[in-house]
Amino acid sequence: MGKCKIGIIGFGTVGKGIYRILNSQNDSHPILNEIEIIGIAVKHINKKRDIKFENNLLINDPYELIEDPNVDVIVEVMGGTDVSKDIILKSLKARKSVVTANKAVIARYGSEIYATAAKYGVYVLTEAAVCGGIPIIEPLKRSLKSNQINKMVGIINGTTNFILTKMTNEKADYNATLKLAQKLGFAEFDPSADVEGHDAADKISILTELAFGGEIIRDSISTQGIEKINIKDIEYANKLGFEIKLLAFSERNHVDINDSLSLNIWVAPSLIPKSHPLAMVGGVNNAILIDASPLGEIMLYGPGAGSGPTASSVVSDILALHASLSKKIPSIDPLLSSNYWRDCHIADFNQISKKNYLRIICLDTPGVIGKIGDLFGKNDVSIESIVQLDASENKAEIVVITHEVTNGKFEKSKQEINALSEVELIASQLSCI
Amino acid sequence: MGKCKIGIIGFGTVGKGIYRILNSQNDSHPILNEIEIIGIAVKHINKKRDIKFENNLLINDPYELIEDPNVDVIVEVMGGTDVSKDIILKSLKARKSVVTANKAVIARYGSEIYATAAKYGVYVLTEAAVCGGIPIIEPLKRSLKSNQINKMVGIINGTTNFILTKMTNEKADYNATLKLAQKLGFAEFDPSADVEGHDAADKISILTELAFGGEIIRDSISTQGIEKINIKDIEYANKLGFEIKLLAFSERNHVDINDSLSLNIWVAPSLIPKSHPLAMVGGVNNAILIDASPLGEIMLYGPGAGSGPTASSVVSDILALHASLSKKIPSIDPLLSSNYWRDCHIADFNQISKKNYLRIICLDTPGVIGKIGDLFGKNDVSIESIVQLDASENKAEIVVITHEVTNGKFEKSKQEINALSEVELIASQLSCI
Numbered sequence: 001m002g003k004c005k006i007g008i009i010g011f012g013t014v015g016k017g018i019y020r021i022l023n024s025q026n027d028s029h030p031i032l033n034e035i036e037i038i039g040i041a042v043k044h045i046n047k048k049r050d051i052k053f054e055n056n057l058l059i060n061d062p063y064e065l066i067e068d069p070n071v072d073v074i075v076e077v078m079g080g081t082d083v084s085k086d087i088i089l090k091s092l093k094a095r096k097s098v099v100t101a102n103k104a105v106i107a108r109y110g111s112e113i114y115a116t117a118a119k120y121g122v123y124v125l126t127e128a129a130v131c132g133g134i135p136i137i138e139p140l141k142r143s144l145k146s147n148q149i150n151k152m153v154g155i156i157n158g159t160t161n162f163i164l165t166k167m168t169n170e171k172a173d174y175n176a177t178l179k180l181a182q183k184l185g186f187a188e189f190d191p192s193a194d195v196e197g198h199d200a201a202d203k204i205s206i207l208t209e210l211a212f213g214g215e216i217i218r219d220s221i222s223t224q225g226i227e228k229i230n231i232k233d234i235e236y237a238n239k240l241g242f243e244i245k246l247l248a249f250s251e252r253n254h255v256d257i258n259d260s261l262s263l264n265i266w267v268a269p270s271l272i273p274k275s276h277p278l279a280m281v282g283g284v285n286n287a288i289l290i291d292a293s294p295l296g297e298i299m300l301y302g303p304g305a306g307s308g309p310t311a312s313s314v315v316s317d318i319l320a321l322h323a324s325l326s327k328k329i330p331s332i333d334p335l336l337s338s339n340y341w342r343d344c345h346i347a348d349f350n351q352i353s354k355k356n357y358l359r360i361i362c363l364d365t366p367g368v369i370g371k372i373g374d375l376f377g378k379n380d381v382s383i384e385s386i387v388q389l390d391a392s393e394n395k396a397e398i399v400v401i402t403h404e405v406t407n408g409k410f411e412k413s414k415q416e417i418n419a420l421s422e423v424e425l426i427a428s429q430l431s432c433i
Numbered sequence: 434m435g436k437c438k439i440g441i442i443g444f445g446t447v448g449k450g451i452y453r454i455l456n457s458q459n460d461s462h463p464i465l466n467e468i469e470i471i472g473i474a475v476k477h478i479n480k481k482r483d484i485k486f487e488n489n490l491l492i493n494d495p496y497e498l499i500e501d502p503n504v505d506v507i508v509e510v511m512g513g514t515d516v517s518k519d520i521i522l523k524s525l526k527a528r529k530s531v532v533t534a535n536k537a538v539i540a541r542y543g544s545e546i547y548a549t550a551a552k553y554g555v556y557v558l559t560e561a562a563v564c565g566g567i568p569i570i571e572p573l574k575r576s577l578k579s580n581q582i583n584k585m586v587g588i589i590n591g592t593t594n595f596i597l598t599k600m601t602n603e604k605a606d607y608n609a610t611l612k613l614a615q616k617l618g619f620a621e622f623d624p625s626a627d628v629e630g631h632d633a634a635d636k637i638s639i640l641t642e643l644a645f646g647g648e649i650i651r652d653s654i655s656t657q658g659i660e661k662i663n664i665k666d667i668e669y670a671n672k673l674g675f676e677i678k679l680l681a682f683s684e685r686n687h688v689d690i691n692d693s694l695s696l697n698i699w700v701a702p703s704l705i706p707k708s709h710p711l712a713m714v715g716g717v718n719n720a721i722l723i724d725a726s727p728l729g730e731i732m733l734y735g736p737g738a739g740s741g742p743t744a745s746s747v748v749s750d751i752l753a754l755h756a757s758l759s760k761k762i763p764s765i766d767p768l769l770s771s772n773y774w775r776d777c778h779i780a781d782f783n784q785i786s787k788k789n790y791l792r793i794i795c796l797d798t799p800g801v802i803g804k805i806g807d808l809f810g811k812n813d814v815s816i817e818s819i820v821q822l823d824a825s826e827n828k829a830e831i832v833v834i835t836h837e838v839t840n841g842k843f844e845k846s847k848q849e850i851n852a853l854s855e856v857e858l859i860a861s862q863l864s865c866i
Binding site for chain 1: 450453454459460461462463464465560566567568571572575576577578579580581646685688694708710713725726727728729730731732733734735736739740741742744745746747748749751752753756757766767768769774775
């Protein structure tokens with residue numbers, strides 16, 4: 001088997017991690033020696049870098065690598081969306097398979113990218129785009145392929161999990177914890193993609209298409225971030241036996257009359273019972289729980305980001321291509337490629353069912369719990385618990401946890417509760433599993 | 434792509450699970466339709482079976498399937514060792530790839546079986562042999578291939594985990610719980626392979642060869658079962674902040690002067706801190722934690738046995754063969770095959786280091802803790818904690834937890850402690866992580 005010659009585009013955290021794996025003296029499998037870096041495209045060749053490497057590998061123009069007939073595989077680890085989309089598509093059209101860690105591009109332009117790869121008889125592999133070093137894309141493509149996937153629920157953003165873990169452990173407020181996370185390098189200078197839930201939505205979008213087999217519209221995923229989580233919510237949740245985590249959720253709902261599979265997908269900060277396997281996932285770790293038939297429930301847990309873990313996934317994808325491409329045959333491995341096999345769509349938001357947590361600030365008058373309970377009952381919303389948890393001066397805080405109920409019924413109840421004269425404010429609304 | 438035609442040998446729990454997957458109306462990937470069952474070899478064709486199936490598929494002679502030129506893949510799910518070894522080897526020699534759920538055969542005859550597969554240009558896939566439905570073999574072969582594996586530690590036997598969980602939750606003794614497990618179908622009539630740790634040793638043997646790349650002698654794995662676990666050990670462990678689980682452990686130690694990798698492998702009931710990710714693995718579930726460079730620590734968790742989960746792994750392996758074999762090319766996929774790539778050996782038992790738990794029954798006289806502490810100190814055994822936990826009449830129970838120490842030093846200390854006139858009995862000895 002000849003060497004697998006790669007061109008790397010981008011030499012940031014992940015790019016350097018890849019270089020380190022391919023040049024380490026680790027006692028890993030000798031097949032790693034069959035990967036050879038032909039060139040690394042960077043913006044600034046002469047920039048000072050915190051890594052020892054062969055300087056003559058650096059070039060300026062990524063398209064030079066794409067057009068280089070010596071290059072078998074393009075590794076896109078530059079980030080961003082527009083330029084990297086162009087680089088991925090041009091590589092595929094040049095009949096070079098692509099390995100990418102770019103969740104934003106795949107979540108938005110997956111269908112175009114997958115179709116282009118199929119058309120030109122090459123692959124685009126994305127293990128590093130979701131959950132860093134945790135094998136999740138490949139198990140969905142291979143080990144779990146014999147199953148019907150029913151549900152996926154995961155903690156798939158490390159930054160927000162770090163912030164929520166820290167807030168929980170140190171009873172610290174959101175803004176102070178975000179600043180700490182930024183200082184420690186766990187949150188970006190502009191943290192919006194993480195804390196507003198968009199990064200998690202990108203990832204659950206990629207996983208959903210792979211698990212359920214159809215294209216979905218990334219921007220239609222209902223997405224709630226953690227910016228409004230109050231330390232009180234965490235304290236109350238803990239007191240009632242829950243942890244608060246930012247969850248990404250995707251579940252088969254029903255097959256509609258057009259044979260399209262309706263999916264219940266959302267990203268939201270959520271209460272999960274302390275005994276739930278996801279409750280122990282702390283810090284920047286990620287975990288994803290998959291419910292499948294006939295398999296049952298499995299969980300994959302590990303480091304969701306970082307140079308080493310993400311590079312490990314990139315290099316494994318390169319090896320998969322190497323094993324496949326070295327055969328020089330025209331047919332495409334159906335387990336390695338990404339193709340849609342059925343229609344899917346995101347269920348109407350109002351029809352989606354879930355459990356909810358609501359924190360209500362109201363006047364501390366007798367009968368207010370009864371009134372709130374009545375309004376839920378009138379709207380057919382079944383309540384798991386309703387607790388008055390804190391009272392100061394003449395104010396009270398009431399926490400309600402519902403059973404599973406459609407968003408439509410829940411939102412209607414919420415509006416009616418908000419209109420009660422005793423209710424001052426609906427301070428927070430979270431999901432529950 | 435033509436159909437993948439399989440012959441199934443054995444029609445017990447797993448065989449029936451495979452039949453159900455291939456004949457279900459589930460909304461799983463359409464590639465499953467490309468698998469066709471040609472025949473199912475069973476001992477008793479006319480036996481009453483709790484499954485609706487096409488009766489004309491059953492035949493008596495497994496070798497008929499092996500010799501049938503229509504059959505692409507042999508699926509060995511009959512269990513046992515001698516006959517199934519012969520069936521696997523004959524299938525490979527007939528140039529048919531094999532999928533097996535048989536951990537005992539692979540753990541004992543892996544090297545002969547892998548070599549035969551390589552010689553005849555076919556594969557033997559074993560996902561179902563370890564941890565039922567949890568993808569672990571394939572991640573080790575593929576997703577984690579870019580890493581140096583440092584350590585694997587897992588709960589990989591469902592029966593013993595069920596028993597230990599039940600003993601912990603209900604403060605029940607070992608024999609009563611074993612009987613309950615047998616009644617519920619979670620333990621065999623002859624439970625020895627499970628409770629004595631042999632099944633876990635089979636599995637860690639298979640995983641070790643795959644992760645570290647060299648052949649090891651299955652029967653040299655130090656194996657301790659759970660038969661002697663007393664409810665007192667569980668209570669004391671819980672009180673000190675630990676759970677007791679039957680762990681399988683495999684760790685790289687050092688590369689010796691002959692360039693052979695020394696491995697620290699054992700199976701033993703062990704104390705693990707309640708905060709450890711493995712501590713939450715209850716009932717018949719399995720989980721395996723893998724520490725790798727540069728990946729870090731990941732955990733794979735799920736159902737370790739059962740018809741659906743195990744059959745799910747078998748069918749995924751069949752799909753992997755189908756994707757690979759349909760290309761009809763002579764070269765072997767290096768990621769799909771099992772081959773050794775370096776020398777390994779199990780480290781000398783006395784040189785292996787670990788933490789230990791010891792429960793000592795002794796006379797309740799002043800100074801006995803001091804004497805025990807002195808003896809450990811003299812032998813260079815550092816102690817994490819030493820606690821007198823229970824005293825009745827003139828007896829006391831002392832629990833010692835050591836820091837990491839070589840077995841040699843620990844065993845010497847133990848003998849000297851046992852010789853103390855105040856010491857009546859060393860009641861239990863467990864490992865710790």
